Amino acid sequence: MTAAMTISLTVNGQTHALEIEPQETLLHVLRARLGLTGTKANCEEGECGACTVLLDGQPVNSCLLLAVRAEGSRIQTIEGVAEDGQLTPLQEAFAAEGAIQCGYCTPGFLLTTAALLSANPHPTDEEITHALSGNICRCTGYTKIVKAVRQAAAKGVQA
């Protein structure tokens, strides 16, 4: 057993002091220690994108990032997206366009898209494809996800 260490993580605007083991990934800390299970787990080697969170506004695979490396950064998870229980226009677009089936990839897609639109509010189809190609969806065939992103962009949504 490795020695525990104490870190401070800022997740969805809240700062947590956490005692963790040095090899714990951010994904593990979010799910197991903070109970934020909206961040999804599967491949744990950066292939599927289900565990995507935003680190200082940039999408990262939380399964590949040691939690200790996230100290001092702003971490946003899917739980921190809706405000006061109100869906953001982007979440609404995903729901309305049928971009959500089983939904296991949805948190990752929503966060990746939010980062894209905040950097580039009116992306071309090529830019959308480039930004979202690191996230796997096995249900939708991507068509409705792209339509939802386009719809959100057309409405001038930034996150």
Place this chain on the structure above:
Amino acid sequence: MTQEKVIGQRKPRQDVLAKSTGAFVYGMDFQIPGQLYGAILRSPHPHALIRSVDASRAQALAGVEAVLTAKDLPAGLLMPGVVCDQPLLASDRARYHGEPIAAVAAQSPDLAQQALGLIVVDYQPLPAIIDAETATADESLLVHEAWETYQAEEGLVRWRNVCCHAALNKGDVERGFASADEIIEGTYTTESVHQSHLEPRVATAVVLPGEVPTVYSNTQLLYWIRTNVAHVLGVPEEQVRIVPTGIGGAFGSKLYPQIEPLTALLSRVAGKAVRMVVPLSDELLAGVPRHPTKTRLKTAVMRDGTLVAQQATMYLDGGAYTGSTPEIASVAVLCLAGPYRTPNVHIDVYGVLTNKTNFGAYRGPGGPYSVFALETHLDEVAARIGMDPLDLRLKNILGEGDEAANGQILTSVGLRETVERATQAIGWREAAATNRGKGISLGWWTTTLQRSTSEALLDANGKVVIRVGTNEMGTGAIMGGVRQVAAETMGLDVDDVLIDVEDTLSGLWDWGSQGSRTLANVGRAAQFACQDLRLKILSLAEKLLETERERLDLAGGEVFSIDNPEEKITLKALAQLSPEGILRSRAESNAEPATYDKSRLTSCLYPAFHHPSYHCHVAEVEVDPGTGMTRVLRYVAAHDIGRAINPTLIEGQIEGGVVQGIGMALMEEVLYDKQGFRTNINWTDYKLPTLADMPEIESIIVEHPTNLGPYGSKGLGESPALHPPAAVANAIGAATGKRFRSLPITPEKIALA
């Protein structure tokens, strides 16, 4: 014109809010305080004798609370099935790379892994049986030396490594071959592809003395899991509780009891809750992916395009155990026959045992490889006689009232309309640019029947609750489709209907979320329950409003007098005035299966397609002649689904199935080396389609209503995955002038052709 208010509308599904905020609880998010963590030791050999298993050091490790090997199980325990040939843990012989040998439960996942490493197994490796066709030979080594002793379903034709020989014989193929202008032959091969659901397989078992044995599972088929758990625990099925947890994709994979029985036994031994997750590497190593196949086709045709005779022989590689291969073999028979009027047909499908993982149901089992063989072969037939592939099909397809090869008479046939609309949308007759080509594939598919049960009740707030016995797996069939059916029947909007998925103690028996059956059958049961509940509501209102029931109607959450709409009562008021408390109705759907000509089929466990759906896909591709890279530029898919309950959900099924099919066509491949070892067990080496690989898909909904599903709907979920391999292969054929008869059609194969 129909008067429906909810049917046909793009209504939101019940689960979409929780799924967009991260609040939705999947199996992976479900935990029990104090739970142990299960893990499985798997065979590192494709085929080996097991001389001994010594788990004593694992047993002794602090923090390990249960260890199971074959000798801890009842002697001779074999799992239920069409052929009972599969042990829960391998005892004297390991038959595939990844077969479970032992299982442990420990206080942490790391400890469980450490314990697995302490189990010593003495293997004597044996040569592996890899090729399905040669495994059918009498001199082949046997995967199961005791094959003759296994209990098997009556009527199943099987011998040695052949676990099922399904056959169809119509007319006289030899006479057809003798009389035709041209005879075309070809051999087609396909590789296994994996469901690759985003959420892992996970189960949590609580089997404690004096309590109802309970397993939480993200399965598609609660009642089959119950059968298997009860079997290993040695208790009656009715006393086992399987609780549904949220499903993050399944596609057939989560029909199978891969972990629930073992997890239940571990929990019983440990006396604590045990949670078992299958890591992705194990899932890709030893899941239940699609069957690999090899098919020989021989077709006789007249110069005018009339198909005269067709002979097909398929070797369907079933892997190490029989599993669902026999049923899938007979589905392959029907797909190889296709929706064509060929007068003489002979089809043999051999389900063959080999030293590979047990292949099984992946979206449209029996379908995509059969359709790939038949539909690409038909393009070769068309080329031989100088006919447009579309015209060859239009000349031979079945229509209303026609008889399919198995003798079933077809009604509500929208096939021709799907062909015409899909080909028109893509501009089939327009010439393609250099290095581009168009391809077509069409077919038919079943709506699986069997029993579904549902209960509708009016709660105290005047809302309707629909209780069902099978879970939403992502398609929206239950949380979208069934909800809309119930809302329509009850005269409510979807917001006033709540779907509640129940565990197996509810008695709401259901054949599950599978087989393109969910909306048609679960929806039908819910509709029946709602119709009865509606009558109960009107009977109560009759007394309260003092108006004859025949002169009352129910809409917008109110019962009102047809003659005087001011005379009305809300469902909420009515619910509270009900003298018998909550009004509830339970109903069942168990529709009549399709009839067929029994004399034409042998050993077919799935002998007819019930209330068939019809579909046509067309693809346009561009092939880079230098690199062999294929890009799918356009893809149009037309589906006759009887009646559209929710177009958004239908398009979602079509688009998703097409992309899985394009994956099978161009990149996905479960690889075994020549010794039978699995080699690509991660999503870097097993390639899944990403957004960058995909065109935007155009869905066309065709409606020829049938009298099965609510409001005329037929099954949909599987059929979109049937056609992309054939449509894309035919398009590549048109673009390159070369035929590709083995999947996946990788850039390497094209560049070397």
